[in-house]
Amino acid sequence: ExxxxxxxxxxxxxxxxxxxxxxxxxxxxxxxxxxxxxxxxxxxxxxxxxxxxxxxxxxxxxxxxxxxxxxxxxxxxxxxELEAQAIVRCVIEKGDLETYMVVDFGKKRTGIFIISRGIVIFTSTLDIGGAMLSSMIQKDLKISFEEAEKKKKEYGLKRNAVNTEVFSVLLNGVSVLRDEIEKHFIYWHTHKDEEGKDRPPIKKVILCGGDSNLIGLSEYFSVSMKINVEIANVWVNMVETEKNIPEINFNQSLAFATTLGLALRDFEHD
The missing domain is CATH 3.30.420.380 (Nucleotidyltransferase; domain 5)
Incomplete structure (x- = not known):
């Protein structure tokens, strides 16, 4: 920021x-x-x-x-280096020149980046993160933060009889984030670039960050924004996961996009 x-x-x-x-x-x-x-x-x-x-x-x-x-x-x-540049190096396949929006949903904040032709064009930071969602559950259900965190991870945005209260609280929180993402999405498509030319359309939204694996989050964004939304593969430029499975599990790996992207920079410059 x-x-x-x-x-x-x-x-x-x-x-x-x-x-x-x-x-x-x-x-x-x-x-x-x-x-x-x-x-x-x-x-x-x-x-x-x-x-x-x-x-x-x-x-x-x-x-x-x-x-x-x-x-x-x-x-x-x-x-x-800009955090956005490191993350994009990690989650966008090398040589891919399409236009994407990358959303890094972390514990305390969210980064929104737009990349086109391999270059980060736009960055923004929001004071919205996974901890905020847990605090909302804590306050609404009058439970400890640790219990709220556990319920957030266990139920997420699954809509069923058991999860009614948590679903309602989380929906209020992620809808705020959705509105901010959509605002940037609309701005990109309705404003011309510095040379007065139309901007290329965003092909999809890619989620990463430690809280991006919230159950149902990508589906909620996809349905409400009417665009393809997917969870990032942080190994896309590092290992062929069909042949070699990293020791860290997929959900945990999402929190290391910045670190892996910084490591990849050394390989690019060596």
């Missing part, structure tokens, strides 16, 4: 240094000065007249805080 991501087109005539060109344009796109920002870029496309870049910028003081933590821990930091 502290990183700014945007596309920028730089004209080649008069351009001597790409980084200097970005620095001069930075304040048109983000609410911090170039002096107070650290940025990096990726070349998206190029023609005779211009360069199309994706720029990621972050306040310098945020990076300094992270660096101080590593320094005090006697760890040397080699690089930093």
């Amino acid at each position: 502290q990183v700014y991501l945007f596309n920028l087109r730089l004209e080649k005539p008069g351009l001597e240094n790409v980084r200097e060109g970005i620095e001069l344009s930075l304040e048109e796109y983000i609410p911090i000065t170039a002096q107070d920002a650290i940025f990096d870029y990726e070349l998206l496309s190029e023609d005779e007249q211009s360069l199309k870049l994706q720029v990621a910028a972050i306040p310098k003081n945020v990076i300094e805080e992270y660096l101080s933590v590593f320094k005090n821990s006697m760890i040397s930091a080699r690089s930093f």
Whole structure:
């Protein structure tokens, strides 16, 4: 939520240094000065007249805080990366250039990312997570948080006589998340890109994160949003699960999308 991501087109005539060109344009796109920002870029496309870049910028003081933590821990930091980029590297099959929405539903927050042609185009963070759902059950049923967590995992969005109370509470919570996801989904399809062109349609929504395995969640999103929604396969770029079954079970693996994506970056750069 502290990183700014945007596309920028730089004209080649008069351009001597790409980084200097970005620095001069930075304040048109983000609410911090170039002096107070650290940025990096990726070349998206190029023609005779211009360069199309994706720029990621972050306040310098945020990076300094992270660096101080590593320094005090006697760890040397080699690089930093957007969480969205790591997750997408993990859950989208390498070479797949379709457009997807990835929803990382974690314990305390949810990340929403849109990827197209292998590039993260949009990111957003919501203060909605699995712990919020458990707290809602705890309050409504007047039970401990641990009991609420257990009921959430056991029943989820299964609608039956045993689960009536939990279903009702969870439905209220996940409908808030659904509304936020749908808002971004609609915005993407109703607004043109920076060059005034129509955006490619989102092919499907992919769920990952430690709480994305909530029973019935993907089905609820799929039916209510009328789009294909599926649970991520975090091993898609690492192992052939038909031949080798990872020791960690599928549901647990969903919480490690960021970690696995960061590990895959080393393989890409080696």
